[in-house]
Amino acid sequence: MSGAVDKIEVAGFRHFFQSESGPVQATSIIDLRIQAGEFVTLVGPSGCGKTTLLKAIAGFIKPSEGRIFCNGRPVTGPGRDRGVVFQELAILPWRTVRRNIGHGLDIAGTKPAERDRIVARLIDLVGLRGFEDRYPHELSGGMRQRVAVARTWAADPDVILMDEPFAAVDAMTRLTLQEELARLCATTNKTVFFITHGVEEAVFLGDRVLVMTRRPGRIKAEIAVPRRTPGGRDWESFTADPEMQAICEQVLRLVREERGATLVAGDGASVVPAA
Amino acid sequence: MSIATTANAPPQAFPSALSAVLRPLKGLRIVLPFAMVVAIWWAIKWHWALDDRVLASPAQVAIAALQLGNRGILADYAATSLRMMGIAALISALIGVPLGFAIGANRVVARALEGTLRFLQGISGVAWLPLAIIWFGFSDTTKLTVVIYTLVVPIIVNTIVGVRAIPENYVLALQSLGASRLRIMWDVYLPGALPSIVVGLRLGMGYGWRALIAAEMLVRRGGLGDLIFGARTFSQIDRIMVGMVLIGTLYIIVDRLLVQPIETMTLARWGVLRK
Ligand SMILES: Nc1ncnc2c1ncn2[C@@H]1O[C@H](COP(=O)(O)OP(=O)(O)OP(=O)(O)O)[C@@H](O)[C@H]1O
Ligand SMILES: [Mg+2]
Numbered sequence: 001m002s003g004a005v006d007k008i009e010v011a012g013f014r015h016f017f018q019s020e021s022g023p024v025q026a027t028s029i030i031d032l033r034i035q036a037g038e039f040v041t042l043v044g045p046s047g048c049g050k051t052t053l054l055k056a057i058a059g060f061i062k063p064s065e066g067r068i069f070c071n072g073r074p075v076t077g078p079g080r081d082r083g084v085v086f087q088e089l090a091i092l093p094w095r096t097v098r099r100n101i102g103h104g105l106d107i108a109g110t111k112p113a114e115r116d117r118i119v120a121r122l123i124d125l126v127g128l129r130g131f132e133d134r135y136p137h138e139l140s141g142g143m144r145q146r147v148a149v150a151r152t153w154a155a156d157p158d159v160i161l162m163d164e165p166f167a168a169v170d171a172m173t174r175l176t177l178q179e180e181l182a183r184l185c186a187t188t189n190k191t192v193f194f195i196t197h198g199v200e201e202a203v204f205l206g207d208r209v210l211v212m213t214r215r216p217g218r219i220k221a222e223i224a225v226p227r228r229t230p231g232g233r234d235w236e237s238f239t240a241d242p243e244m245q246a247i248c249e250q251v252l253r254l255v256r257e258e259r260g261a262t263l264v265a266g267d268g269a270s271v272v273p274a275a
Numbered sequence: 276m277s278i279a280t281t282a283n284a285p286p287q288a289f290p291s292a293l294s295a296v297l298r299p300l301k302g303l304r305i306v307l308p309f310a311m312v313v314a315i316w317w318a319i320k321w322h323w324a325l326d327d328r329v330l331a332s333p334a335q336v337a338i339a340a341l342q343l344g345n346r347g348i349l350a351d352y353a354a355t356s357l358r359m360m361g362i363a364a365l366i367s368a369l370i371g372v373p374l375g376f377a378i379g380a381n382r383v384v385a386r387a388l389e390g391t392l393r394f395l396q397g398i399s400g401v402a403w404l405p406l407a408i409i410w411f412g413f414s415d416t417t418k419l420t421v422v423i424y425t426l427v428v429p430i431i432v433n434t435i436v437g438v439r440a441i442p443e444n445y446v447l448a449l450q451s452l453g454a455s456r457l458r459i460m461w462d463v464y465l466p467g468a469l470p471s472i473v474v475g476l477r478l479g480m481g482y483g484w485r486a487l488i489a490a491e492m493l494v495r496r497g498g499l500g501d502l503i504f505g506a507r508t509f510s511q512i513d514r515i516m517v518g519m520v521l522i523g524t525l526y527i528i529v530d531r532l533l534v535q536p537i538e539t540m541t542l543a544r545w546g547v548l549r550k
Pocket of ligand 1: 051
């Protein structure tokens, strides 16, 4: 650390999409810094530009305005220093669990023995032992999402970008996955940028929670989450902790201000501006 | 629940007893319609007392088939056609698949070429025969040109369809794992598009076989089209009909015993996995 450059720096980012009916402004100006080892969560109303911001950091889209840096170097495209876990499923259906998780290592040219060792450790870590040779369609939604997380982790990127990775998972599984993710992050000390709709999820996982306004979104608030027991995060102690609950309420209030505002125009406003 | 069990139970009991009796009948179910066609053919011949110079009877055709078969003539003509088909299929796949990838990889290009491909599909391979004969004479090259043209268009179209159907996230995820373009082609596009490519190949083989017979009738120089068109000169009705039966039979054999198993295999292996 030692006050080095930020892992991620977003400076004056603003993005417009070209559509049939002219440019659509996806975000207002966004400035953001994420330090090494930090777990930053981002909440905001649907269509406010969260995915757009994440895609720009990942290098999938070129910002209309502003600059993005990773480790002080400008981002010009996707790279293996920034792993991504997608909102929709993106593991390959024709590869087994083992081959999906080891994919990044294969691409990096890791020696098979070393790769197998890393993959085996991650399979244990995400609780998929016994399913190594299954195909994704033989797994539950939660298990598939764990494969996706493990694949990104195995490639050992500097920064992990996650876009609502647990949105499509049932509530019970989600709790487990969140705990697993918290544990994984605590043990590997990764830098994570995590998008979610869930206020509790954001506070539970994040060291810092960012709240966005409705589209075109900008970051309107930033709440630090003190973490007293970094290793042992679980939902029981989280829900029992009055300080955490107070933070949740604070974030919820900030989010609901935006939701309330969008209700008037409706969520459809994110696609077609209301007349 | 109770509905499901009651609905499931009886079919369990019936087939076990019935299927043992019905299984030999399954072959019959396929053969029977053929037998009926032969019966109708025979009935027409008898009812109108048609001359042998107009329509040969199934028995006469069978005898002619035995005679031609014994002298190795049938095998010779059939081998010529099958070899042409094999060569054409191979070359078409080698041209069509890469072309389909090149076009399909870019949405704009794929859209732009959609009309052109449809236009070309409209001009059947047979319609190219006059030009091909002027360019290449009455040669194998002319036949190959026509058949390859016929095969390659459905292969290109289906490869494009297969590539376009691959979720963008698969590609983005691999880019974030540091994959090169070639790697993405090999690990995502090829396996992702494979089921569709095989469907295109199978369709193409059907069209191509018909085009080949037509081309052989005009170009001559061997093949089943040559056999039946040559027999016309001496009004050898039985020969013509032997050739026709063989054309249909070979198509079924190639399609059912060769192409369809490949399709079933890839669909089972990849198609289901894609879901
Ligand atoms: N490819 C695109 N072309 C045109 N407009 C787009 C495109 N992608 C996103 N948008 C628009 O940009 C805005 C922001 O989209 P984005 O996907 O970033 O929202 P989000 O905050 O991730 O929403 P959600 O929470 O629903 O995932 C939306 O209004 C959306 O309609
Ligand atoms: Mg999104």
